[in-house]
Structure formats: structure tokens, C-alpha cells
Amino acid sequence: MRKAITGHKAVAEAMRQIEPDVVAVYPITPQSEIAEYYAEYVHNGLVRTELVPVESEHSALSACVGAAAAGGRVMTATSSQGLALMVEVLYIAAGLRLPIVMALANRSLSAPINIHCDHSDAYLARDSGAVQIFAENAQEAYDYTIMAQRIAEDMRVRLPVIVNLDGFTLTHTVQPVDLLEDEVVKKFVGEFKPYSPLLDVDHPVTWGPFAMPDYYFELKRAQQAGMEAAPGVFLSVQREFSQISGRRYLGFFEAYRLEDAEYALVVLGSTAGTAKVAVDELRARGMKVGLLKPWLWRPFPAKEVGEALAHVKAVAVLDRAFSFGTMGALFADVASALYPLEKRPILANYIYGLGGRDTTVPELVHVFEELPKIKKTEWALRYIGLRE
Amino acid sequence: MAGLKGWRELPLGGVVTGGTAKELQKTGGWRAERPIWHEEKCIQCLQCWLHCPDDSVLIKGGKVVGFDYEHCKGCGVCAAICPKDAIEMVPERGGECARP
Missing domain, CATH: 3.40.50.970 (Thiamin diphosphate (ThDP)-binding fold, Pyr/PP domains)
Known part of the structure; x- marks a missing residue:
């Protein structure tokens, strides 16, 4: 319904x-x-x-x-x-x-x-x-x-x-x-099977021992x-x-127009929706771009993310939070995922959207346009929509 | 660490089955004072058994018969609650008596 x-x-x-x-x-x-x-x-x-x-x-x-x-x-x-x-x-x-x-x-x-x-x-x-x-x-x-x-x-x-x-x-x-339907969900989740429940007084257990x-x-x-x-x-x-x-949930992440992409963006949550619009706009202009949107963040599916991004020239990883004193957490995940590969894409880390700051389609289009100009992976943060 | 279990053998979440920790952890060694039970004063009201936080008051046939010195930590709750002063707390000497 x-x-x-x-x-x-x-x-x-x-x-x-x-x-x-x-x-x-x-x-x-x-x-x-x-x-x-x-x-x-x-x-x-x-x-x-x-x-x-x-x-x-x-x-x-x-x-x-x-x-x-x-x-x-x-x-x-x-x-x-x-x-x-x-x-x-x-x-x-x-x-x-x-x-x-x-x-x-x-x-x-x-x-x-x-x-x-x-x-x-x-x-x-x-x-x-x-x-x-x-x-x-x-x-x-x-x-x-x-x-x-x-x-x-x-x-x-x-x-x-x-x-x-x-x-x-x-x-x-x-x-x-x-x-x-309610019954469909109830059947899917099934009956809860407790493990060593405290209320089973016939089989006493201690939870949380030293x-x-x-x-x-x-x-x-x-x-x-x-x-x-x-x-x-x-x-x-x-x-x-x-x-x-009847909905398609196949894999740890959604790969949107990523298969033949030369430039890609990795982002968590709702901004992935904005990124799809940016990808479509640039594809219409002939630029081969794609998106990787992780559903599963922890545990991080490093091997699969690495494989999905291996063919890309450069990847922008977007973090919607600082990990103060180092690069963004998602960037670190993606960088680690790519490290074992012999041929790796260039990476760039963007911090965006803090405290509810809007991230717009033109801003993400700009990130994609910036990517081909980045010649090597650098230990430096970039920002989307930040006033200098 | 010979004789200890590997990680695959441990219960999920470290849940401990009732009564099993008793054999592994002989906490009686922590005791500074030892409760001594004076049977002649005891009226078998079981208040000591009810209040003991370490389940260290030994019961046989519904009656107090003594203490489990391997697990009693000498907190003295039993002596304090006893209405007949039938339990006396005696200092352990030089660590010697701390062993059961």
C-alpha cells in the first residue's frame, strides 16, 4: 500500500x-x-x-x-x-x-x-x-x-x-x-528467539560478568x-x-551508473539522492560519472567497495562530519578499501552539509567537474558550500 | 594460559550459566574478616542466608550449617542482621587464614 x-x-x-x-x-x-x-x-x-x-x-x-x-x-x-x-x-x-x-x-x-x-x-x-x-x-x-x-x-x-x-x-x-501488509512483515521478522533469557528462571544465567x-x-x-x-x-x-x-536490494551499496564511470562520488544517506540528479545531468552532457551509495557502513564492505571503484579515474568521498585531526571516516574506509589494489583511483575527501547546510545539485556537479583536475591523492580536506 | 578456552568456545556475549563461576573464582581470598557461626545461639531464622550477597551461607535440610569460605568476602552483613549475635566477625591473621 x-x-x-x-x-x-x-x-x-x-x-x-x-x-x-x-x-x-x-x-x-x-x-x-x-x-x-x-x-x-x-x-x-x-x-x-x-x-x-x-x-x-x-x-x-x-x-x-x-x-x-x-x-x-x-x-x-x-x-x-x-x-x-x-x-x-x-x-x-x-x-x-x-x-x-x-x-x-x-x-x-x-x-x-x-x-x-x-x-x-x-x-x-x-x-x-x-x-x-x-x-x-x-x-x-x-x-x-x-x-x-x-x-x-x-x-x-x-x-x-x-x-x-x-x-x-x-x-x-x-x-x-x-x-x-502487517502479516507479511510479521511473517518476515518471525518469532523472536531469546538467547539465555534472564526470565528463564529454570536456567539461571549471569549477564554482563567481569x-x-x-x-x-x-x-x-x-x-x-x-x-x-x-x-x-x-x-x-x-x-x-x-x-x-518486489523492491531491489542487492548488495552492500547501490552503484548508480558506476559500471563505466570515469569519475565517481561516494556518499551516505539522503545526499545520494541529490548526487543521482547531478550524475544524470553530467551524463546528459557526456561525462562518464557515477555514484556509490553505501547501505551497509559498519561492517564496511571493503573488498566489494574496492572492486566497484577500481576502474574509476578519481573518486570524491563525501563526509558529513569531521573526524577532527584526520581525514573523514568514510574517506578513510574507502582509502583502506582501495589500498590493496595495484591500480587505484585518485581520491579526494570533501566535508559537506554540517549542521544541516544544504548540499545542492550544482555543488555536486562542481565536485564532479573538479575531479579530473585533481592529479594526485592528497592528505587535505576540501569543502562543499563553505564560506572562506 | 594453558587450559583456558579459545574464543570460539565461549558463550555468546559472555553469558555465564548459573553456578559455573563458583568453581572458577574463589573469591574468599579477598576476606579481611571471617564470620564464625555459633550454633548454640542460632535460632535458624535464615536472615543471614537471605541477606548474604554472595550466597555463602550453607544450608542443609533447610537449616544453616556454616559458611562457604571459598566465596565469603567477609562483608559482615550476616553478623549485622543476626538477631541473636550467633555470628561473630573475627579478623583474618596475616593473610594466613584468608585461605579456606
Whole structure:
């Protein structure tokens, strides 16, 4: 069923259809409406979820950890400073291998305080051990919220999964979204299978024990194995979802007109939509350009990204956040992915769109036009739409 | 580190099955004071068993029979809660008695 809804509503609808046992959430702009919609569903009796309205995001994710260890299917949503407050607990959720699914309405981090979109919150959680997926539009946010559940809960993975959607650009704009039938989603996500649940009093367990130097390392290695299993599970879940939805989700990233491209752009989230328009404009003018839009950011599909970009002359990697003191995080990922190749494209790193700064089609066209003039990869940041 | 398990053998998320840590971690060595049970004063109210944070009050047939000195950390909660002063805290000497 096609509906004109916001990204918020799309995520909330996915959550309603999944109907987790527990949702613990604290409101923050631009995520609040996800929480508000879900609270409405709970109070209207549309779902049997236990909604835990908490006093902070630290408590929200703590409640999620407790509920997941108890044996429940658990979801939450946050943004920016809220995620910053959650991060301590996010590492714990990942270390305990708890399959919590979280929508992250991407917003800048303070200071200066700002409520608009960039990816500094997602970057903050980069090394947390959570799987991170980026959506380009409300449709992808809806679809990946449903897929995330299966990826998180797969016994080979069992990790928190963050579904990123750009704050305001995706959360607050009304877009056409094809919703699946409730039963189809319920069947797809299936019954939740708890692992060693605390509420199974006949089989008592301790969650979150202390680990000394003799075991900490091995437990973290096992956690890395969960991350290493995620790409394979991601692909199989995509395949299955493509079948039930009729939409094409094939691969870790979308390669848009990339096959014969001489110049390419790599970008996360909604700006990929803008980039497609820029690609089409330049293609119409005869310039061979393309786009690589990662869906799966953590774990980073380095081998596949390397293969997809190997033939390109130069690549512009766009980061919507600083990684202060070094190059952008996505740039570092792409550079690492290309390093093993004998013949590598020239790379350039652009910082763009901080604090909700608009990035326009002409600006991206300009990036593509600049690429052929760059003669070697340099350890230097370039900027889109920044006043000198 | 011979005898320790490899990473593939560990339970998901480091979850510990009930009762298994008891064999690995003999935490009684941390104790500075040792509880001594005076059976003649004990009325078997089980308050010590109920309050012990380390499950170190030994019970047999529903009655207190002594302490698990391999795990008792000497916190003294049992002595404090005992209504009949049937539990006495005695300093461990020179670390010698810290071993069970």
C-alpha cells in the first residue's frame, strides 16, 4: 500500500508491524515523532509493546539492554546528543550481543548546538560494535528497519543495528512509501528467539560478568566474529526482503551508473539522492560519472567497495562530519578499501552539509567537474558550500 | 594460559550459566574478616542466608550449617542482621587464614 508519509511515520509503521516486546525511548529533535507515533500506537491498543518512557537516553538504552537480556525483542530511537548519552551503553549492548534495533535520526553534535542533519552522531558510534545502515529516503528507512530486525537477531550476528536516516531531510518530509501488509512483515521478522533469557528462571544465567585479562580478549574476538558474519546475513536478508517487497536490494551499496564511470562520488544517506540528479545531468552532457551509495557502513564492505571503484579515474568521498585531526571516516574506509589494489583511483575527501547546510545539485556537479583536475591523492580536506 | 578456552568456545556475549563461576573464582581470598557461626545461639531464622550477597551461607535440610569460605568476602552483613549475635566477625591473621 502506497502512502504519503514522513520518514518518522515510515519508521514508526515498521516498528508497529514488528511489534517488539519493549520500546524504551526518550524524545529528542528530530527523532521525537517516532516516539510519539509509537506511544500513540501503544495507547490506542494497536500494539502490545511495553513502552518505557525514561528520564534520559542513557536510561533508554539501559532499559533496552535489560529487556533484551530478559528475553524480549527490543527497539529504540534517538538522535545526536541522545546517542552521545547512549554510547556508553551501546558498547555494552554490542559486547553482550544484544539484538537491539535503533532508528537514528541523524543530527549534528553540539557545540554549537544545532538540531539539523549531519552524520557526527553516527560517526560517534562508529567503533561501538553496532551494525550501521544508511537510508537514502523514507522507503529505505522503512525497509531497512524491518530488515535490521532479522540481521540483528541472526544467531551468527546478534548485535545492535542502527538504521540511520537524515534528520529533517528524511524524518520530516512527506514522501511516497510503499508499506507491506502487517502479516507479511510479521511473517518476515518471525518469532523472536531469546538467547539465555534472564526470565528463564529454570536456567539461571549471569549477564554482563567481569572478564579478566585471561578472557576479555577472547570475548572481544568473538564479538568481532559477529561483525564478520553480518555482511553475509545482510545479503541473505536483502534477498529475502526483495522477494516479499518486489523492491531491489542487492548488495552492500547501490552503484548508480558506476559500471563505466570515469569519475565517481561516494556518499551516505539522503545526499545520494541529490548526487543521482547531478550524475544524470553530467551524463546528459557526456561525462562518464557515477555514484556509490553505501547501505551497509559498519561492517564496511571493503573488498566489494574496492572492486566497484577500481576502474574509476578519481573518486570524491563525501563526509558529513569531521573526524577532527584526520581525514573523514568514510574517506578513510574507502582509502583502506582501495589500498590493496595495484591500480587505484585518485581520491579526494570533501566535508559537506554540517549542521544541516544544504548540499545542492550544482555543488555536486562542481565536485564532479573538479575531479579530473585533481592529479594526485592528497592528505587535505576540501569543502562543499563553505564560506572562506 | 594453558587450559583456558579459545574464543570460539565461549558463550555468546559472555553469558555465564548459573553456578559455573563458583568453581572458577574463589573469591574468599579477598576476606579481611571471617564470620564464625555459633550454633548454640542460632535460632535458624535464615536472615543471614537471605541477606548474604554472595550466597555463602550453607544450608542443609533447610537449616544453616556454616559458611562457604571459598566465596565469603567477609562483608559482615550476616553478623549485622543476626538477631541473636550467633555470628561473630573475627579478623583474618596475616593473610594466613584468608585461605579456606
